[in-house]
Amino acid sequence: MSIPAMILVTPLVTAGLSLLAPNFAGPLTAAAQLLTLAFCGLLAQRVAAAGVSAAGWFYADAVSAFMLLTLSLVTCTAAFYSAGYLKAASGGAAGRARDLRRYYGQFNLFAFALLLTPLLSNLGLVWIALELTTLASVLLVGYENNARAVEAAWKYLIISTAGAVLGLWGTVLLYYAAAHGSVPYAGLDWPALSRLAGGFDPRVMKLVLLLVLIGYGTKAGLAPMHTWLPDAHGEAPSPVSALLSGAKTSVSFYVVLRFYFLVLATLGPLAQKFMLLFGLLSIVVAAAFILQQRDYKRLLAYSTVEHMGIAGIGTGFGTPLAIYGVLLHIFSHALTKSLLFYAAGNISLKYRTREITGVSGLLKNLPFTGAAFLAGVLAVTGLPPSGIFVSKFSILMAGFRTFPPAAVFLLVIVAVIFFGFLRSVNPMLFSRPAEPPPEAKISRWTAWAMAVSLIFVIGPGLFTPWPFARLLDSAVAVFLGR
């Protein structure tokens, strides 16, 4: 079997096994995700050597390989974290078989859909796979099955599906434009479209741009269509929040990028301005809500809106340095935000509240989780040494050369968000413990997940291993055609 097939079969088989043997599903899923990660690494290596790896239905260029690495790292740590989290959430017992089946069955299906999306080159198939990521995760968001979780799941499904309808519409119009292009092409294969994109009709492509940015942007969490995101990320069990924030929004943004660069070839600066507009709006909305947030999981969720906005702004800047920054940003944000949600999960298990004011003395009560949370917060707000610092810096440098006012604005908003974050998080970490919080057994599995994430959060800020840097460079070349 080819490597892409192996990447996809592993989670599918694990989903089936989880239904049969729910009590072993946790460790089994973790092992399977480790295997998937290894396959993704293998594929990345092959792509780095050969440029493109296409086999049957599957197609992987440098961007796909890069995304697969990002996604499989997050699903892998999330699987390890889940094993510990579910045990602790059910009070140390193994949990009911029915709940475990429900959880791990969908977890693995979700991982399957996430990994499927970057492996396809036909944009119609990409739509199907992306919609599958939503469908597989809806009931995970509503896992707790209380009023708040159901409300979050409902909004998530309805708003995401509306976005998907608009995305499908954009895809149909793109096909229409390609079929009547200067070199007619009847199909939706990305490499072919990318070659011909300069000759498409600009009037149709304007509509495509709008529909794609709104449609797929909904799933990526770009404002003003982000409204499902804080609800879903807040109410889902923490490992699912980590997957939504780290993997789901990343893969949706990846789809936005695929479409955006086709539109860019026809429309040029107009497309850049639209992208900048959505990005700037996202960071403004995020900043406004971060400053007044009382719930720490929703705080992290709005930070995701912010980072998708930054990635959008970087894409709008459009120089090779900016696109390099955007891709690195997607990677770093995925790892950092999942780390933060793991820590937040442990905090909510220990303190049994999601109110920021309900948490005190975190570093004393939960030393490792507290330290990881602190490191994650400093990284996510862009302090060195961290991957996000490097990527933000690249995006800003590119911005000062292309759209200086937007870059200055970005810098100001990032500073505001830094302030907002520290103001909220400082009392959680450093204040004196109010009263001894109830005993909660935090599993060692969660510590492993956080430790591994931490390496990848800080690592890219210190040095970039050359195979990784080369993969990133060829990914930039895929989009910019150099």
Added chain:
Amino acid sequence: MVDPVFLRVLGVCGALFLLAALAILTARQMRGCIRLYAGQSFLLAVLAALVGFLTGSAHLYLVAALTLLVKTLLIPYLLGWVIHDTILEKREIEFVVNIPGSLFISGLLAALAFFASKAVVFPGDVLTKLLLPLGTAVTLIGLYVMVSRKEAVPQVTGLLVAENGVLLAAVPTAFGLPLIAEFGLFFDLLVGALLMGVLVMRVHRQTESTAVHELCQLKE
């Protein structure tokens, strides 16, 4: 060249398709919304089959068959099966905008759709010239139904109607998907509709109502 009689038949079906969307906009009873949706999906299947006959595309026959199976039969049946009868028998009395107002707004949306589509249709493309504006109008009306209704079932129907509109717009372009992908597309649509039905029931169990516009525990 396309036979003018044939075009007229297509036009009549298309007009009925648009009328069905307007009927859903004004239907008070939940079950009525779902039935109208089934009828509209049937028209979509007919339109796809007609265009398939005209262009000799086997692909579109498959689309027509899948529409008939999934959208006309399975989705309405499954929604009726998942959602409790007490919800489906209810009537929605209050809309966000009253019915005459809503009809006026959808008239504006349809006009917008016709002018916007006119700008992008390539000359000589008769089929697209006919179907793209209809699809666009129905999509916009479907999305409008979503925001103008307070109850869960009509909102879901609105979303499904918007989907129908996009599919109609895709018909003259024969989708551009590999053949097997059609199954994936309709599978997604089916599972999505089923999940919506399940969530409607869960919302009902939690809040004793399906007035989803009152769901507002989560904000900020």
